[in-house]
Amino acid sequence: MSTPRPMQSLPCDVKDLALAAEGRRRTEWAASEMPVIEQIRARFAKSKPLKGHRIAACLHVTSETANLAITLKAGGADLRLCASNPLSTQDDVAAHLVKDHGISVFAVHGADNKQYYRHINSTLDFGPTMTQDDGCDLVNTLHSKRRDLIPDIVGGTEETTTGVIRLRAMEKDGKLAFPVIAVNDADTKHLFDNRYGTGQSTIDGIIRATNLLLCGRTMVVAGYGWCGRGVAMRARGHGAHVIVTEIDPTKAIEAVMDGFQVMTMEKAAPLGDIFVTLTGNINVLDTVHFRKMKDGAVVCNSGHFDVEINIKALRKLARKSRTVRPEVVEHELSPTRRIRVISEGRLVNLSAAEGHPAAVMDMSFANQALAAEYIAKHSSKLENRVYVMPRDLDEKVAKLKLRTMGFSIDKLSEEQEKYLSSYDMGT
Ligand code: ADE
Numbered sequence: 001m002s003t004p005r006p007m008q009s010l011p012c013d014v015k016d017l018a019l020a021a022e023g024r025r026r027t028e029w030a031a032s033e034m035p036v037i038e039q040i041r042a043r044f045a046k047s048k049p050l051k052g053h054r055i056a057a058c059l060h061v062t063s064e065t066a067n068l069a070i071t072l073k074a075g076g077a078d079l080r081l082c083a084s085n086p087l088s089t090q091d092d093v094a095a096h097l098v099k100d101h102g103i104s105v106f107a108v109h110g111a112d113n114k115q116y117y118r119h120i121n122s123t124l125d126f127g128p129t130m131t132q133d134d135g136c137d138l139v140n141t142l143h144s145k146r147r148d149l150i151p152d153i154v155g156g157t158e159e160t161t162t163g164v165i166r167l168r169a170m171e172k173d174g175k176l177a178f179p180v181i182a183v184n185d186a187d188t189k190h191l192f193d194n195r196y197g198t199g200q201s202t203i204d205g206i207i208r209a210t211n212l213l214l215c216g217r218t219m220v221v222a223g224y225g226w227c228g229r230g231v232a233m234r235a236r237g238h239g240a241h242v243i244v245t246e247i248d249p250t251k252a253i254e255a256v257m258d259g260f261q262v263m264t265m266e267k268a269a270p271l272g273d274i275f276v277t278l279t280g281n282i283n284v285l286d287t288v289h290f291r292k293m294k295d296g297a298v299v300c301n302s303g304h305f306d307v308e309i310n311i312k313a314l315r316k317l318a319r320k321s322r323t324v325r326p327e328v329v330e331h332e333l334s335p336t337r338r339i340r341v342i343s344e345g346r347l348v349n350l351s352a353a354e355g356h357p358a359a360v361m362d363m364s365f366a367n368q369a370l371a372a373e374y375i376a377k378h379s380s381k382l383e384n385r386v387y388v389m390p391r392d393l394d395e396k397v398a399k400l401k402l403r404t405m406g407f408s409i410d411k412l413s414e415e416q417e418k419y420l421s422s423y424d425m426g427t
Contacts, residue, residue, distance in 0.1 A: 011080075011126075012098045013106045013119060015091035023066070023096030030063035033358035035404035036366040036397060037067050044075030049373040051076030056128035058120060058138035059159065060088040060350055061107040064361035066096065069103055071369050080126055082119040083107035084134035084159075085304075087343060088350035117141065124149055130375060131156030131180075132368060135304045136163035143170070143177060154379035156180045157371045158386075159364065161194070161225065162280045162304035167386045179382035181371040183364065186389035188397040190226045193364040197356030199230025201349035202276060202302040203238065209327040209342045209352040210298060212274070215239025220272035222265060223279035224251040227302060231276055232260055243268045247279075265289055275299040276348070277308035286310045290317055293339055298328075300342035302349055309345040327352045366397045 031038065044050070055077045059065045065081070072079050081103060083089045089109040097103040104126075106119035120141050129152055133139050139156060142149060155178055158164050164184050170176040183189055206212070219240040221232045232242050232255070244255040245265045255262050265284065268275075269292035277284045280303050287310065293299075301308045315321065318331035318339075330340045343351035355361075370393045375382070402409065412420070419425060 010098060010102055010104055011106075011122065012104050013108065013122065014094040014098055015108050017095045017099050019092035020095040020099035023063075023090065023092035023094065024100055026063040026090065026093055027066040027070075027096055030358035030361075031067050034064065034067050034362040034365070036362045036400045037071055037369065039400060039404075040366055040369045041067075041071040041074045044071055044369070044373075048076035049376055053130050053372075053376055054078045054126055054128045055080070055130045055132060055372065056123045056126075056138060057081045057132040058084045058123065059132060059134045060084055060355055061094050061105065062088065062090050062350070062355050062361075063093050064355065064358050064365065066093050067358075068365040068368055069097055070101055071365075072372060073101060073103060075369070075373070077130075077372070078126070080104040080123040080128070081107065082123040082138070083111065083116070084137065085347055085350060086111040086113075086116050087346050088355060090354075121146070127152050129154055130372060131178075132159070132372065133157070133163055134159035136166040139163075139167065139180070143175065147177075150177045153178045155375035155382055157183050157368055157375070159189075159368065160184050160304050161190070161227075164386065165280060171384075171386050176384050176386070178384055179375070179379070179387060180385075181375065181387045181389055183367045183371055183389055186367045186394040186397070188363045188394050188401065189367050189389070192360050193356055194226035195230035195233075197230070197360040197364075198227040198278070198302055198349060199234040201353050201356045202227075202231045202278075202300075203234045204354075205302075205348035205350075205352035206274065206276070206298070206300060206342065209300075209325065209348070210340075212298065214274070217241070217273040218243060218271050220245065220265075220268045220275045221260075222275065222277040222284050222308070223303070224248075224255045225278065225280075227278040229254075229258075231278060231302065232258070235276075236260075240274075243271060266292070269293050272297060277301045278303050279308060280304065282307040283310045283313075284308045287313045287317060290314055290333065290339055293337070295337050296340065298340045298342065299345075300348040300352075301345045302347060304347065306344065306346040309341065311341065311345045314339060314341065363397050363401050366400065367394070370396065 089107040094105045106122045164182045219235040220243045244260045246252040269289040324330045
């Protein structure tokens with residue numbers, strides 16, 4: 001991997017450039033689990049498909065994202081990166097990208113709301129031609145406060161379910177001002193990142209934050225989308241009794257048939273030892289639930305925004321609150337009712353752990369890189385809509401990943417292809 005020297009005047013805001021060496025080790029460790037992105041990087045370095053593009057990226061600043069950023073730069077892009085969540089930034093990785101790759105990064109772990117938006121604005125200041133977002137905060141800022149920059153933007157990508165929901169609402173209202181590819185909707189993204197990535201990293205965050213034994217405990221999983229499915233599956237694997245809560249009848253049936261208990265949150269509240277929200281909606285855990293929870297109940301969130309647990313209401317109910325472990329605040333409602341919140345209700349997998357493992361981000365970020373290349377090639381034909389990831393690119397990621405994992409699969413024979421495209425061959 002080449003390591004160009006940064007320009008003297010590189011605009012950036014990171015915690016400490018002296019952390020770069022550790023960030024480099026971390027990024028290289030992640031790279032060893034990301035063979036698909038490595039292959040794309042090698043191709044990009046030759047063909048420079050992003051030459052002339054300025055990409056404003058708002059993603060979790062992790063070692064996995066660093067490998068995407070290096071790939072986009074290898075493809076010829078001028079790149080600026082800011083954090084999509086103030087608690088997920090790995091300061092050493094941010095320093096590495098600036099110091100060793102000359103990439104403008106605006107991200108500091110623990111940034112407050114003001115600094116978070118200042119970083120988004122700094123990322124936009126160079127007048128991007130493309131966006132990459134995780135949760136839609138950057139695109140939202142563009143549409144609400146930086147509209148002057150929109151004419152130069154030919155397209156964008158969105159990484160997560162919550163962001164795609166926001167973009168589709170903008171599209172429906174006729175407000176979306178450039179095309180966006182919903183990377184989240186690629187099969188090679190949500191079937192793996194959302195399910196296995198969130199499944200493992202959420203449990204990882206809960207364990208790192210609390211060191212609780214999960215077996216024999218009752219875990220309540222709110223939301224049975226791909227992320228909820230993953231968490232429920234892995235919680236069961238740890239020996240927890242899992243209760244699922246849902247608002248969608250079909251998903252609820254699926255949870256029942258997957259062997260989980262399904263009930264309302266009001267019924268689950270007094271039963272749960274650990275609660276995880278992954279719904280994308282607000283106040284999924286609220287006063288009515290806190291009042292019913294057991295003493296010592298642990299609550300956390302693994303949905304994109306910190307809106308799922310009504311922390312304000314919990315603080316109001318509490319007589320006192322204290323930090324009991326680095327990532328855990330205990331709220332005492334009465335001497336016999338204490339509720340423990342991990343990472344202030346922010347994404348537990350990225351705040352209390354390191355996010356999804358690199359092997360799964362390999363596919364997510366391969367989709368991001370290929371989507372950026374697609375936009376660079378086809379932007380003139382795209383409308384101001386939310387597009388699903390082109391099927392052939394999704395399949396390309398699957399093929400590459402499968403090959404790097406050392407598996408091969410069967411091919412349809414000519415006879416089988418014919419059978420599948422016919423309608424006159426019956427019994
Ligand atoms: N989202 C979830 N896990 C992540 C990771 N490790 N890096 C970047 N974005 C993520």
